[in-house]
Amino acid sequence: MTTASAPVLEIRDLSVSFPTETGTVSAVDGVSLDLAAGEIVGMVGESGCGKSVTAMSLAGLLPSSARVTGSVRLDGTQLVGARESALRRVRGREIAYIFQEPMTSLNPVLTVGRQIGEVLQVHERMSRRAARARAVELLTLVGIPSAAQRVDNYPHQLSGGMRQRVMIAMAVACGPKVLVADEPTTALDVTVQAGILQVLRDLRDRLGTSVLIITHDLGVIADIADRVVVMYAGRVVERAPVDDLFAHPRHRYTAGLLSASPQPGRHAGTDRLTEIPGLVPVLASQPDACTFADRCPAADEQCRAAAPPLEDVGGTDHVAACWHPCITAPTAAQEANR
Amino acid sequence: MARYLLTRAWQSALTLLLSTIVVFVGVRALPGDPALALAGEDRSPEALEAIRRHYGLDQPLPVQFAQYVERMAQGDFGVSIRTGTPVSSMLTTALPVTVELSVLAILIAAALGVGAGVLAAVRRGRPAEWLANGLALIGLSVPHFWLGLLAILYLSVATGLFPASGFVPILEDPVDNLHHIVLPAVILGTGLAAIIMRQTRSAMLDSLSSDYVRTAKAKGLRPRAVITRHALRNSLIVVVTVVGLQLGGLISGAVVTEQIFGLPGFGKMTIDAVFQRDYPVIQAVVLLTAAAYIVINFFVDLLYSVIDPRIRVTGDPA
Amino acid sequence: MTVLTVPMAETGTASITRRTRVLRRLRRNPLAVVSFVVLALAGVIALLSPWLAPYSVDQTDFARTFAPPGTAGHLLGTDDLGRDVLSRIMLGARASLQVGLLAVATSLVIGVPLGLAAGYFRAWDAVISRFTDLLLAFPFLIMAVGLAAIRGASLGNAAVAIGIAQIPGVIRVVRSDTLRLKSLDFVAAAVVDGASDLWVLARHILPNATSVILVQATVAIPAAILGEAVLSFLGLGIQPPAPSLGTMLATAQQFAARAPWAAVFPGVVIMGLALAFNVFGDALRDALDPKGDRR
Numbered sequence: 001m002t003t004a005s006a007p008v009l010e011i012r013d014l015s016v017s018f019p020t021e022t023g024t025v026s027a028v029d030g031v032s033l034d035l036a037a038g039e040i041v042g043m044v045g046e047s048g049c050g051k052s053v054t055a056m057s058l059a060g061l062l063p064s065s066a067r068v069t070g071s072v073r074l075d076g077t078q079l080v081g082a083r084e085s086a087l088r089r090v091r092g093r094e095i096a097y098i099f100q101e102p103m104t105s106l107n108p109v110l111t112v113g114r115q116i117g118e119v120l121q122v123h124e125r126m127s128r129r130a131a132r133a134r135a136v137e138l139l140t141l142v143g144i145p146s147a148a149q150r151v152d153n154y155p156h157q158l159s160g161g162m163r164q165r166v167m168i169a170m171a172v173a174c175g176p177k178v179l180v181a182d183e184p185t186t187a188l189d190v191t192v193q194a195g196i197l198q199v200l201r202d203l204r205d206r207l208g209t210s211v212l213i214i215t216h217d218l219g220v221i222a223d224i225a226d227r228v229v230v231m232y233a234g235r236v237v238e239r240a241p242v243d244d245l246f247a248h249p250r251h252r253y254t255a256g257l258l259s260a261s262p263q264p265g266r267h268a269g270t271d272r273l274t275e276i277p278g279l280v281p282v283l284a285s286q287p288d289a290c291t292f293a294d295r296c297p298a299a300d301e302q303c304r305a306a307a308p309p310l311e312d313v314g315g316t317d318h319v320a321a322c323w324h325p326c327i328t329a330p331t332a333a334q335e336a337n338r
Numbered sequence: 339m340a341r342y343l344l345t346r347a348w349q350s351a352l353t354l355l356l357s358t359i360v361v362f363v364g365v366r367a368l369p370g371d372p373a374l375a376l377a378g379e380d381r382s383p384e385a386l387e388a389i390r391r392h393y394g395l396d397q398p399l400p401v402q403f404a405q406y407v408e409r410m411a412q413g414d415f416g417v418s419i420r421t422g423t424p425v426s427s428m429l430t431t432a433l434p435v436t437v438e439l440s441v442l443a444i445l446i447a448a449a450l451g452v453g454a455g456v457l458a459a460v461r462r463g464r465p466a467e468w469l470a471n472g473l474a475l476i477g478l479s480v481p482h483f484w485l486g487l488l489a490i491l492y493l494s495v496a497t498g499l500f501p502a503s504g505f506v507p508i509l510e511d512p513v514d515n516l517h518h519i520v521l522p523a524v525i526l527g528t529g530l531a532a533i534i535m536r537q538t539r540s541a542m543l544d545s546l547s548s549d550y551v552r553t554a555k556a557k558g559l560r561p562r563a564v565i566t567r568h569a570l571r572n573s574l575i576v577v578v579t580v581v582g583l584q585l586g587g588l589i590s591g592a593v594v595t596e597q598i599f600g601l602p603g604f605g606k607m608t609i610d611a612v613f614q615r616d617y618p619v620i621q622a623v624v625l626l627t628a629a630a631y632i633v634i635n636f637f638v639d640l641l642y643s644v645i646d647p648r649i650r651v652t653g654d655p656a
Numbered sequence: 657m658t659v660l661t662v663p664m665a666e667t668g669t670a671s672i673t674r675r676t677r678v679l680r681r682l683r684r685n686p687l688a689v690v691s692f693v694v695l696a697l698a699g700v701i702a703l704l705s706p707w708l709a710p711y712s713v714d715q716t717d718f719a720r721t722f723a724p725p726g727t728a729g730h731l732l733g734t735d736d737l738g739r740d741v742l743s744r745i746m747l748g749a750r751a752s753l754q755v756g757l758l759a760v761a762t763s764l765v766i767g768v769p770l771g772l773a774a775g776y777f778r779a780w781d782a783v784i785s786r787f788t789d790l791l792l793a794f795p796f797l798i799m800a801v802g803l804a805a806i807r808g809a810s811l812g813n814a815a816v817a818i819g820i821a822q823i824p825g826v827i828r829v830v831r832s833d834t835l836r837l838k839s840l841d842f843v844a845a846a847v848v849d850g851a852s853d854l855w856v857l858a859r860h861i862l863p864n865a866t867s868v869i870l871v872q873a874t875v876a877i878p879a880a881i882l883g884e885a886v887l888s889f890l891g892l893g894i895q896p897p898a899p900s901l902g903t904m905l906a907t908a909q910q911f912a913a914r915a916p917w918a919a920v921f922p923g924v925v926i927m928g929l930a931l932a933f934n935v936f937g938d939a940l941r942d943a944l945d946p947k948g949d950r951r
Contacts, residue, residue: 061556091558099556104549109571109647118567119557154647170557353789360790367806475938479878479930481885484923487909491916583792586821590797594886598909609890612801612809620805628793635792 007034014070042225096171102163113151161192250320416618435603442523447530455538477532503600541573582638681943688939709743762819771830796821814893874937878930
């Protein structure tokens, strides 16, 4: 959508690794991404590809054993390596999170009003009473009926969809610049899912919040995102506006992902879902090869000898990291896969 | 909530009835003629006959049981064989000592145990955790009456910091009372502190790795707020249960501790009674202990429902 | 709390690999090795103590009462009757272990079947949990007081009182493990195949519940050892002149003014035994934990 103004969030060459008994394991490797004001960016990939680690690293929420390098700038302020007290002022106020499991992500022994109010008490120095009143407004904002009563409910008294709305209310309480939603709809029914995505869209429109939505569900991406980032084994392999990506996937992995999930307009029977052969490689440093080479139908010596850089592949703002990008629509990838 | 409490009340009442039956049967199983046991010094045939009539020993067993329950409910535990004083009046002088000792021990144990448990969980993998774990293991393994003996020998006798034995009622001189009871209470609290510490640590480790603590951190809360408001509150549910369950151990411990420090409480009364074959006293002790355990655990359940809204609202523990 | 997701051993080969994994973890844990060596040593000494002890436990020497530790011929000194403290400690430790094992055996014999039944048959659960509540209402010392009143104090009665008091703990862990196992696929498969309840309990549930039973037993033994010491100290357990660590401490208290050191060694031995069991129990639980390094 709008990319003209300076990005709110600027991620450059972000890498995260964890020391283990058997050596250092790299989880995120050189991720770069910009998030413009009011933009919704979808981050997609299989489980274990480093999406969540990337998200958690933005506000320094990884365990202290994690080694984070690179740069994350929020309105120009560097967050990587920032002091814990500075990061605390960012968390919940400027970068807010929504997590996958609304059941376990809310504290069972505190009322939802208390949990929402807590953010306001910490960041806005509101009194407990004012925070509670604001919590009622926020609950109304995210579409919870009779919010004045619900505010005194405990999480177990609410349905899954309502709990996720509570999580969202909590996240937007301080009007954050960036909202990170990590698989916000995965644990919910499809009908509830649509409602939650609608709430996120509304909030973007009304508050101008940028949203980074992380999911493995391409349907969610197609529904809500302006731009898409595809991750594979800790690296960004393709980045494009959402329509462009679905119409012309360039990276072989993206093409595989698209053909592995049902698309509107494709016909059952003639276009069959294809599985990507092989497994996601263990996240270890593979500096000298394309991480997808072992599963790629088009891989050759070059792919195994050097990692491809993210390069412009035509279209507006469409980049992919592939030595042999697909030239045409998904059918080519499908042909290759057969 | 109401249903939960009703269920628990009914279960407690049933357990109380069952334990009364056990004690009643136990008394019947005592060697010799129960009338003889109840008679005390005066063992003339007339006196025995009077006792049989008074206690309904000539009645069928169910009737005897009904009368027994009635007497116990009225606080009529009979007369001490040894001293001839009513058991109930012995209890009124002995119980306050034991209650004070136990309450103080629980407070000390909870403060030490919860504190060390939280510390060990928060400082995972650091020296503080090893120290706390090690101390807890030792606290679990040390015979606390031995600790009491050493404390008397090397603390009270050697330095004179604490009195080696004796007791002053709290109403008479609160400061002197505390002076006498603090050492026994610390000794009694050590074992319980170790148990509470281990449970707190384990519950805290669970909470600290939970999703809602991740949420709390993502909100930008200070570590202290994350730990106390979010992690500890959930862990306390476990701790309260543990304290309730350990009450039996605490009563056992109190008996020994009183014996060592010469505190004139319930425990000392019990041990003296065993050696003097003072059956009415033993019976009262056993019955009262069981009743106290059941009633207190019922209140622990009430407390539990105050801490955990899942029980308070829906009535079933999640 | 946490949910166990790792499937338990079903077939013979699986249980063998599981066992080797547990043993390997134990061998790698220095605390486990040290505590195991201490326990093995204590076991050997206890077994052979009637032959190893330098003196007979009843051999008095009124010429040399209260000899301090380090006295020639009496390494740990003598007591009020001039009996050798080292010999009495060795046999006292033997009695402690005896009571510990006897008490735990009692609690397992009664607690395991009840725990299995409570977890497996819904109808029994309520009845058994009332029974558990009832037992919990009588702390071991009060139980011992009652038993001593009815049958007189003895080693056997002390063990029984402690054992009965430990039944609720056994029922609790066995019941919850049975509930867990019952919901697993291989048990459901056996039930679908028409296996009888008794067969399922004996062949599928009990073998898989052994690890929690083992851990429970390892932490129950030190508790029983401490219990025996308390009861004997109070005169409700092992009766003099039979050697017991608890009665030795009672004697030491009596003569604290003349021989303060007499209170040290028996207590150290009790604590050492209990500590070794507790440390080993912790290590065993860690090694059996499918989540590995959890605690």
